[in-house]
Amino acid sequence: MCVCVFVANKMMPIMRSLAFQALKFLLLGGFLYCQASVQHHTFVVKNAPYKRLCSTKKIMTVNGQFPGPTLYVTTGETIVVDVINKSPHNITMHWHGVKQPNYPWSDGPEYITQCPVKPGGQFRQKVIFSDEEGTLWWHAHSDWTRATVYGAIVIKPKKGTAYPYPTPHGDVPIILGEWWKKDIFEVFDEFKTSGADPNVSDAYTINGQPGDLIPCSKSDTFKLSVDYGKTYLLRLINAALQDILFFSVANHQVTVVGTDASYTKPLRVDYLAISPGQTIDVLLEANQPPNHYYMAAKVYSSASGVEYDNTTTTAIVQYNGNYTPSSTPSLPYLPSFNDTAASINFTGRLRSLADDNHPIDVPRSINTPLFFTLSVNRYTCENTSCGTNQSRLAASVNNISFQTPTRMDILKAYYNQINGVYGDKFPDRPPVFFNFTADSIPVIYETPSIGTEVRVLKYNSTVEIVFQGTNVAAGTEHPMHIHGTSFYVVGWGLGNFDKDKDPLKYNLVDPPLQNTIAVPKNGWSVIRFKASNPGVWFVHCHLERHLSWGMQMAFIIRNGHGKNAQMLPPPPSMPPC
Ligand SMILES: *[C@@H]1O[C@H](CO)[C@@H](O)[C@H](O)[C@H]1NC(C)=O
Numbered sequence: 001m002c003v004c005v006f007v008a009n010k011m012m013p014i015m016r017s018l019a020f021q022a023l024k025f026l027l028l029g030g031f032l033y034c035q036a037s038v039q040h041h042t043f044v045v046k047n048a049p050y051k052r053l054c055s056t057k058k059i060m061t062v063n064g065q066f067p068g069p070t071l072y073v074t075t076g077e078t079i080v081v082d083v084i085n086k087s088p089h090n091i092t093m094h095w096h097g098v099k100q101p102n103y104p105w106s107d108g109p110e111y112i113t114q115c116p117v118k119p120g121g122q123f124r125q126k127v128i129f130s131d132e133e134g135t136l137w138w139h140a141h142s143d144w145t146r147a148t149v150y151g152a153i154v155i156k157p158k159k160g161t162a163y164p165y166p167t168p169h170g171d172v173p174i175i176l177g178e179w180w181k182k183d184i185f186e187v188f189d190e191f192k193t194s195g196a197d198p199n200v201s202d203a204y205t206i207n208g209q210p211g212d213l214i215p216c217s218k219s220d221t222f223k224l225s226v227d228y229g230k231t232y233l234l235r236l237i238n239a240a241l242q243d244i245l246f247f248s249v250a251n252h253q254v255t256v257v258g259t260d261a262s263y264t265k266p267l268r269v270d271y272l273a274i275s276p277g278q279t280i281d282v283l284l285e286a287n288q289p290p291n292h293y294y295m296a297a298k299v300y301s302s303a304s305g306v307e308y309d310n311t312t313t314t315a316i317v318q319y320n321g322n323y324t325p326s327s328t329p330s331l332p333y334l335p336s337f338n339d340t341a342a343s344i345n346f347t348g349r350l351r352s353l354a355d356d357n358h359p360i361d362v363p364r365s366i367n368t369p370l371f372f373t374l375s376v377n378r379y380t381c382e383n384t385s386c387g388t389n390q391s392r393l394a395a396s397v398n399n400i401s402f403q404t405p406t407r408m409d410i411l412k413a414y415y416n417q418i419n420g421v422y423g424d425k426f427p428d429r430p431p432v433f434f435n436f437t438a439d440s441i442p443v444i445y446e447t448p449s450i451g452t453e454v455r456v457l458k459y460n461s462t463v464e465i466v467f468q469g470t471n472v473a474a475g476t477e478h479p480m481h482i483h484g485t486s487f488y489v490v491g492w493g494l495g496n497f498d499k500d501k502d503p504l505k506y507n508l509v510d511p512p513l514q515n516t517i518a519v520p521k522n523g524w525s526v527i528r529f530k531a532s533n534p535g536v537w538f539v540h541c542h543l544e545r546h547l548s549w550g551m552q553m554a555f556i557i558r559n560g561h562g563k564n565a566q567m568l569p570p571p572p573s574m575p576p577c
Pocket residue numbers: 182186187190199
């Protein structure tokens with residue numbers, strides 16, 4: 001029934017009026033909902049020149065736009081996106097936080113659920129929204145192409161359903177990104193060859209612009225015009241490749257009302273910390289003397305000895321009306337780059353709204369308890385081509401540094417029962433328990449093993465994962481992201497997880513529902529979810545360097561009994577390897 005608009009989009013001009021007649025007929029026939037039927041978008045991936053920091057380079061874009069187009073959907077909607085690759089590189093597209101019930105085929109991570117779309121190729125992706133409401137985003141999911149290939153997804157409540165807060169007067173995505181003067185493929189290739197940390201970025205961006213404090217940027221700084229007395233919804237997205245960021249608005253507090261497309265209890269804060277992958281919706285009340293004020297973001301980076309981009313990106317909150325503005329906008333206070341207390345203090349205060357209209361469903365009895373250690377590793381190698389110091393950095397989950405398949409994606413191998421692409425022996429716990437967060441850790445623990453192992457989960461299993469950060473080669477945060485499901489963050493702490501004491505302090509009443517959680521440096525986070533989405537789902541750290549070093553694995557959630565518990569068949573064509 002809902003094919004009409006979709007067809008109209010694809011029609012040759014001469015056919016359009018015919019389609020229009022058909023549409024009118026359907027509308028007159030009372031099929032009014034047809035009007036809001038399947039939205040169709042075309043994402044042409046192509047290189048385009050962009051000038052930032054006083055120099056121009058070609059970047060990969062969608063439709064020539066940077067950031068890419070914002071998608072507007074309603075809760076529970078299904079849309080179709082044609083990804084057409086007119087760039088010289090492989091590409092895949094991921095809809096971050098969209099659960100795609102029973103339909104992993106459109107999820108996007110390369111060689112996990114699909115082979116990349118090659119230059120000249122295309123892929124029609126069905127994007128199935130369910131209970132997500134608020135803000136999500138889409139981004140490329142191949143190599144480091146997501147550096148410039150990303151955009152916002154705005155998910156509005158269904159008609160007749162209100163926001164659980166006063167309707168804001170305005171509503172704007174605020175996408176935090178990261179910019180390198182060099183071509184991102186050069187940065188990536190050098191990173192792979194060297195075996196060391198990658199070069200840090202040259203600036204952060206807000207909606208693609210570095211802001212006033214960065215050379216050659218001032219005239220294009222992003223500005224948000226506000227009326228005194230009104231309230232605006234800022235849909236914050238951290239699209240940076242490598243860094244957790246602090247964000248704040250000068251002279252204004254903001255009220256957090258949602259994260260990862262799930263509502264939270266209102267939380268008033270001076271600043272917030274947002275990890276790559278995460279979205280945070282905040283209300284900004286324009287209640288200060290009319291003037292211009294900076295909003296700003298800068299890094300939170302706690303790994304000792306690791307370089308970081310120390311720049312601050314800014315945008316401007318500009319009050320409308322007649323007044324004489326101060327000569328320069330004032331900058332907000334942001335915590336220092338290594339202020340771990342400030343970061344975890346914010347993250348740890350998020351709570352689900354959990355009211356009558358937004359009930360929560362935290363699994364209480366767990367039949368699949370998992371314990372995953374997250375480590376940065378180092379291994380030595382004899383030849384000089386292997387790394388700067390005959391050693392390379394790596395990363396692992398439960399001491400396995402994940403090797404991405406190249407011949408075929410895991411989903412295809414699973415669906416068609418093809419052997420030899422992946423193994424199903426991902427362990428439930430690390431090979432050895434030791435003082436994971438000790439100041440110094442025996443060198444014998446630094447070398448990871450290598451493998452392509454998944455953990456198979458029975459349909460409807462109730463899963464708990466203790467993510468334990470380690471200090472193996474370097475202690476740092478790991479923003480862990482799971483595809484195809486959201487999870488409740490029921491607890492977190494510093495040091496080693498204590499299986500006897502810590503569970504007593506779990507929050508099973510109003511834990512936040514997220515798709516990305518920053519596991520604290522030398523600390524732990526515990527999440528719970530029900531495995532009710534059959535398919536192959538990627539699990540990984542959202543810091544791109546850790547992902548590339550192997551901090552990844554995948555879940556295969558098996559089909560259950562009954563029609564709603566079955567994976568749907570693949571679309572007519574998937575990109576070939
Ligand atoms: C990385 O940084 C080093 C040191 O500043 C520089 O020599 C090199 O050219 C940089 N490489 C890239 C790809 O930016």
